[in-house]
Amino acid sequence: MPILIKIDDMLHARRMTLTELAGKVGITLANLSILKTGKAKGVRFETLEAICDVLDCQPGDLIEFRRDDAAPDVGS
Template sequence: MAIIINIDVMLAKRKMSVTELSERVGITMANLSILKNGKAKAIRLSTLEGICKALDCQPGDVLEYRSDDSKEQI
């Protein structure tokens, strides 16, 4: 996958638990886990907005694009 989800990074920076983020955004722990682990095929803009509001960040802080070439170098 070329889109990397950096929710773990932002949670660590904000010293927030996954449970707290789930409650603030209003999504289930299961759905948040799917997002965190990069298994999601899509994300609603309202969910992304809620995550950004709860973490006080921009969408670019949560989502990152990496080309397939850069994955091979890691």
């Protein structure tokens, strides 16, 4: 999957559990877990903003794009 969710890294850096984050953000632990594992189809900006506020970070600290290495190079 080319979009990586790095919530675990931020939680570790902030010494916070997923349960604590869910409570502070105001979403269910189940929904936050789905997001954390990369199984979510999308995320609302309102939710992303709340997570960034609680973790004191930027959206880019939580979400990373990586090109799929399996794709053929253009021009090869």
